[in-house]
Amino acid sequence: MKTILSVTKRNSVLSKMAALLEQERANLKAVNQQDLNNYSGDDLAMEKRLLVDDAKIDGMILSLQQLTIQEDPVGKVRFDFTHENGLKIYNKTAAFGTIMIIYESRPDVTVEAGGIAFKSGNKILLKGGKESLLSNLKIVELWQQALKDNEVAADWVEYLNYNREETQAFLEQPTQKVDLIVPRGGEKLIAFVKKHATCPVIVSGRGNNFVYVNAEADLDQALAIIINGKTSNISVCNALDKVLIDTNLENWEAFTKKLITELQQRNVIVLGDISISKIANVPEIESDLIWYEEFLDYKIVIGIANSNQEAIDKINKYCGGHSASIITKNDFIAQEFMDNVDTAAVYQNASTRFTDGGQFGLGGELAISTDKLHQRGPIGLQHLVTNKWYIYGDGQIR
Structure with missing residues (x-):
C-alpha cells in the first residue's frame, strides 16, 4: 500500500484536475466525438452515457470542486x-489502499468515481470500455498532469488499457495489489467481475425499480412520478421499469388507461400482465421472467396487485434491490411498505430518479450498491473507507 497523501495534497490535485478540465474542455469534446463516431452499436442507453458535452463537463468539474471542500473521510x-x-x-x-473501477461507456466515471476514490486516500486503477477509450485516455492524461503539477507520483491514477482476456487475467492474478473492485455497468459486466475477481467486489449499477400505486394515491402525483421515473433518463440505474396498480384503487382501470396513453405519447412501449392487457389493449407479457429485467430503454411493464402485501411480495421477488416507491396519502401504509420492501432506497410519493449520491447530499457517488456489505445504496466519499483499530498501551500484557 502506498503512503497515504495528506488531505491538503489530495485537495490540490482535485483542484488542479478541475482547472484542467475547464482548460481542455474543447479538446475533450473533440476526442469524445471520435469515440461517438467510432461507436457502431445500437444501444441507445450506452450511446447516451458515452456522450461528453458541456453539461457533462460542468458536472465533472462541480463534482471535483465539491470533493475538494468535503471533510477528509480518513482517520x-x-x-x-x-x-x-x-x-x-x-x-x-482508513483507506482501502488500491481501488479498481471497471465501467462501461461513461467517461464521466473516470473523473467522478476516480475523484471520490482518490479523495478517500486510495490509489486508483481505471478500466473503461473500448467504446470510450479515447475519452478515458484523455481524462487520465489530465489526471496525471494534475498529479505531476503537485509533485505526486503519476501511478496514483492508472488506466488499464486491457481487452477482455487481459482483464480476466488481471482479475484472477493481479500484477499489483488490489483491495477493492467496483464494477459500474450492466449485469454481464458485474457477473464477469464477480466470477473472476480474487478480492472484494461492490456490486452496483443494476436497477429494475418499481412504483406501487396504492388505493389511497394522489393520482396526479402518481402520473407525474411514473412519467418522470420512466422518461427523464432511460440510461441510468435509477430509472423506472415496473409499475404495480392496486385493484382497490377507485376507478383503477380508468387511471391505468390514462397512464398508458401518457406513456405511449412519449414513445414508451407498454406491456401488461394479463389483467392490464385485457383492460387497456396492450401486449401481454410472454413470461413472468420479464419482471426481473432492467430495460434501460423506453419500455415499461404494468401489472396489478390486489393488496399491499401482494405488492411488497412481488417487489421483493423481482426487483434488483435498488429502489422502490409507494404512491399513497396514507402514511401508515407507506411506512409499512418502506419497512418491508427489501431495496437500498424506499420512497413515499417521489420518483426513484432521486437515488443518486449528489441528490442525497453526498456530493457525488462512487457507485450505487445493491449489496448489503459494506455500504448499501449510493456510496459517497464518507462511505468509501474501511476501518482500523489503534491501541495505545504502556507495557500491558494479557
Whole structure:
C-alpha cells in the first residue's frame, strides 16, 4: 500500500484536475466525438452515457470542486474505549489502499468515481470500455498532469488499457495489489467481475425499480412520478421499469388507461400482465421472467396487485434491490411498505430518479450498491473507507 497523501495534497490535485478540465474542455469534446463516431452499436442507453458535452463537463468539474471542500473521510474516530488496565482503544476510518473501477461507456466515471476514490486516500486503477477509450485516455492524461503539477507520483491514477482476456487475467492474478473492485455497468459486466475477481467486489449499477400505486394515491402525483421515473433518463440505474396498480384503487382501470396513453405519447412501449392487457389493449407479457429485467430503454411493464402485501411480495421477488416507491396519502401504509420492501432506497410519493449520491447530499457517488456489505445504496466519499483499530498501551500484557 502506498503512503497515504495528506488531505491538503489530495485537495490540490482535485483542484488542479478541475482547472484542467475547464482548460481542455474543447479538446475533450473533440476526442469524445471520435469515440461517438467510432461507436457502431445500437444501444441507445450506452450511446447516451458515452456522450461528453458541456453539461457533462460542468458536472465533472462541480463534482471535483465539491470533493475538494468535503471533510477528509480518513482517520475519523468511530469508537473509543479505555480498558480497565489503561489501554486506550480507538477504531478509526482508513483507506482501502488500491481501488479498481471497471465501467462501461461513461467517461464521466473516470473523473467522478476516480475523484471520490482518490479523495478517500486510495490509489486508483481505471478500466473503461473500448467504446470510450479515447475519452478515458484523455481524462487520465489530465489526471496525471494534475498529479505531476503537485509533485505526486503519476501511478496514483492508472488506466488499464486491457481487452477482455487481459482483464480476466488481471482479475484472477493481479500484477499489483488490489483491495477493492467496483464494477459500474450492466449485469454481464458485474457477473464477469464477480466470477473472476480474487478480492472484494461492490456490486452496483443494476436497477429494475418499481412504483406501487396504492388505493389511497394522489393520482396526479402518481402520473407525474411514473412519467418522470420512466422518461427523464432511460440510461441510468435509477430509472423506472415496473409499475404495480392496486385493484382497490377507485376507478383503477380508468387511471391505468390514462397512464398508458401518457406513456405511449412519449414513445414508451407498454406491456401488461394479463389483467392490464385485457383492460387497456396492450401486449401481454410472454413470461413472468420479464419482471426481473432492467430495460434501460423506453419500455415499461404494468401489472396489478390486489393488496399491499401482494405488492411488497412481488417487489421483493423481482426487483434488483435498488429502489422502490409507494404512491399513497396514507402514511401508515407507506411506512409499512418502506419497512418491508427489501431495496437500498424506499420512497413515499417521489420518483426513484432521486437515488443518486449528489441528490442525497453526498456530493457525488462512487457507485450505487445493491449489496448489503459494506455500504448499501449510493456510496459517497464518507462511505468509501474501511476501518482500523489503534491501541495505545504502556507495557500491558494479557
